[in-house]
Amino acid sequence: MGKTAYLVLENGQVFKGEYFGAEGEVIAEVVFTTGMTGYLETLTDRSYYGQMITQTFPLIGNYGVIPEDFESSQIAARAYIVKDWCQTPSNFRSEGSLDTFLKQNNVVAIKGIDTRTLTKIIRENGTMNGMITADPEKVDFEKIKAYRVENAVRTVTTKEVYETGDLNGKWHVALLDFGLKENIVRKLASQGAKITVCPALTPVEELRKLNVDGVMLSNGPGDPAEDKEVIENVRQIMQEGIPIFGICLGHQILALAHGFKTEKLKYGHRGGNQPVKDLDTGRVYISSQNHGYAVVAESLDPQIARETFVNVNDGSNEGVEYKDCKAFSVQFHPEACGGPQDTAILFDRFFGMMEKK
Numbered sequence: 001m002g003k004t005a006y007l008v009l010e011n012g013q014v015f016k017g018e019y020f021g022a023e024g025e026v027i028a029e030v031v032f033t034t035g036m037t038g039y040l041e042t043l044t045d046r047s048y049y050g051q052m053i054t055q056t057f058p059l060i061g062n063y064g065v066i067p068e069d070f071e072s073s074q075i076a077a078r079a080y081i082v083k084d085w086c087q088t089p090s091n092f093r094s095e096g097s098l099d100t101f102l103k104q105n106n107v108v109a110i111k112g113i114d115t116r117t118l119t120k121i122i123r124e125n126g127t128m129n130g131m132i133t134a135d136p137e138k139v140d141f142e143k144i145k146a147y148r149v150e151n152a153v154r155t156v157t158t159k160e161v162y163e164t165g166d167l168n169g170k171w172h173v174a175l176l177d178f179g180l181k182e183n184i185v186r187k188l189a190s191q192g193a194k195i196t197v198c199p200a201l202t203p204v205e206e207l208r209k210l211n212v213d214g215v216m217l218s219n220g221p222g223d224p225a226e227d228k229e230v231i232e233n234v235r236q237i238m239q240e241g242i243p244i245f246g247i248c249l250g251h252q253i254l255a256l257a258h259g260f261k262t263e264k265l266k267y268g269h270r271g272g273n274q275p276v277k278d279l280d281t282g283r284v285y286i287s288s289q290n291h292g293y294a295v296v297a298e299s300l301d302p303q304i305a306r307e308t309f310v311n312v313n314d315g316s317n318e319g320v321e322y323k324d325c326k327a328f329s330v331q332f333h334p335e336a337c338g339g340p341q342d343t344a345i346l347f348d349r350f351f352g353m354m355e356k357k
Contacts, residue, residue, distance in 0.1 A: 005110045006136040007081065007118070010129045010144045014136050015118060020085055021102025021109030023134075027147045028052035028078035030130040031292065032119045034271030038338030039098070043107075044070040046156040046179035047248065047290045048077040049221035050149030052130060056119050056271075058083040064094025065101045069337075071181040075102070076156060076221070079132050080109035081118070108132050126266045127292060152222030153178050153230060153249075157200040164197060165189035171354055174198055174212040178220030178230070178249045187335040187347055188216065201229055204236045213354040214243040217250025219333070224252035224262050224293055231256045238325045243353035245346070246329030248291055254329045255320060261299035265316065268292035269331075272339035275312035276319075276332055284312055287332035288339030294331060295320065326353055 002018035009015075009030065032054040033042055039060050042053060060082040085098055102109050110132050122128065129147045131139055156179040164185055165173075171193040175184065178200050188195050196210055200220075207215065215237060224231075235257040238244065246254040252262050269289040276287050297307055297317040309319030309330060319330040334343040 002111075004134065006133055007110055007113055008131045008133060008136050008139050008144070009121070010141060011125065012141070013121065015113040017110045017112035019109070020099050020111050021080060022106045024108050025131065025133045026052070026079045026108045027129060027131045027144055029127060029147065029149055030054060030081075030118075030122065031127055031268060031270060032056055032115075032122055033290070034273060035338065036272070038272060040066060040069045041071050041181075041338055043075050043077060043080065044072045045181055045290060046072050046076040047219050047221045049152050049156050049179065051077055052079040052081060052132070053077045054081040054115055054118055054122075055083075056115060058115065060085050061098035062086040062089055063091035064089030065096040065098060066091065066093045067095060068093070071183060075105040075107050076179070077107065080107060081113065081115065082109070082111050083113070083115045085111050122267050127268060149222050150226075153200050153220050153227050156221060158197055159199060161196060161198050161202070163194065165193050165195035167194050169194040171214065171351065172196065172210070172212045173214050173216055174202075174207050174210055175216045175218060176200055176202065176250070178218045178253070180218035180220070181333070181335065183335045183337045184216065184218055184247065187344070191347060191351055200227075201233055203233065204240060207237065207240070207242070212242065213357060214245065214350060216350075217244065217246035217253060217329070219248035219250065219290070221249070223264070224249055224256055227253060238327060241326060243350065243357055244325065244327035245350040246327070247333060247335070248289075248331060251320065251329035251331050252293055252295055254322075254327060255295040255300075255305075258301075258304060258322070258324075260301070260305070261296040262293050263296050264293050265291075269311065272336065274332060276309045276343075277312050279308055279310065285342040286340045287334075287343060288336030289332045291331060326357070
């Protein structure tokens with residue numbers, strides 16, 4: 001038996017469980033993801049910066065820890081919540097256990113709570129803050145309620161420019177790192193691109209010197225409307241006539257750079273089973289997503305942009321194509337791993353835009 005731990009939500013509800021991973025107290029925004037696989041990609045996805053991840057699938061850790069599958073070099077989430085974790089992982093690629101991995105990264109985790117009930121609470125009441133603690137009697141609820149995810153992109157973005165991918169590739173892509181997933185890099189490289197990964201605030205003058213064929217705006221964490229300097233920077237890049245492809249946060253930043261609006265969703269979309277409809281063909285794709293904010297479709301100016309994808313479940317915006325610049329973007333992850341890759345063809349479209357340029 002592990003040491004008793006409690007998850008205390010800002011609405012006063014308490015869940016009793018046990019520590020695994022690191023022990024300690026932590027406050028964060030509590031979110032849930034519905035992925036049945038891909039817990040390693042989830043933990044290493046920097047879009048979860050400042051959040052406490054709840055896995056709805058009851059057993060986590062059964063295939064161990066596989067560094068080749070990581071989306072970044074470290075865990076960005078503040079804490080982890082599962083129903084049960086597997087103490088005897090079995091996979092020929094595994095290099096360790098989830099418990100050890102969390103301890104090594106000093107990430108507090110709790111197991112043994114009713115994650116089904118917790119998920120229902122978040123779905124009905126919306127995303128809320130919570131605290132993992134060993135002593136629920138001394139919780140400061142005002143402190144929990146006051147917690148905010150701040151300076152997210154500035155914290156997770158690369159601090160230096162570096163090159164990767166196919167260094168002798170036909171295409172040269174600047175990848176603005178807002179908290180990128182490594183599978184975006186892998187996907188670009190697999191299609192013959194040399195990739196220069198740049199800090200989020202890399203000015204347009206530096207991109208000119210790189211002489212790139214296209215610009216990729218990556219996924220990332222936090223409220224996109226707070227990234228005012230990044231938004232202004234992207235607005236200047238738009239005017240260069242370079243093909244631009246935005247994913248997730250990159251999608252939201254591109255919309256805000258055009259003067260459109262974003263909003264916080266009640267509990268967000270996180271998992272590998274989100275249906276999105278292509279408004280051009282009527283076809284529905286299953287997509288992987290991880291976001292708490294969305295572009296407000298009603299704010300789009302039809303003279304400048306058109307909506308290309310919508311979420312089948314709630315009708316929220318999932319894609320935009322722009323008329324005033326060579327740019328398009330999607331809210332979901334066409335490079336998803338783990339998750340469906342039904343929409344990977346969007347990368348072909350991006351490469352086609354660079355070919356025309």
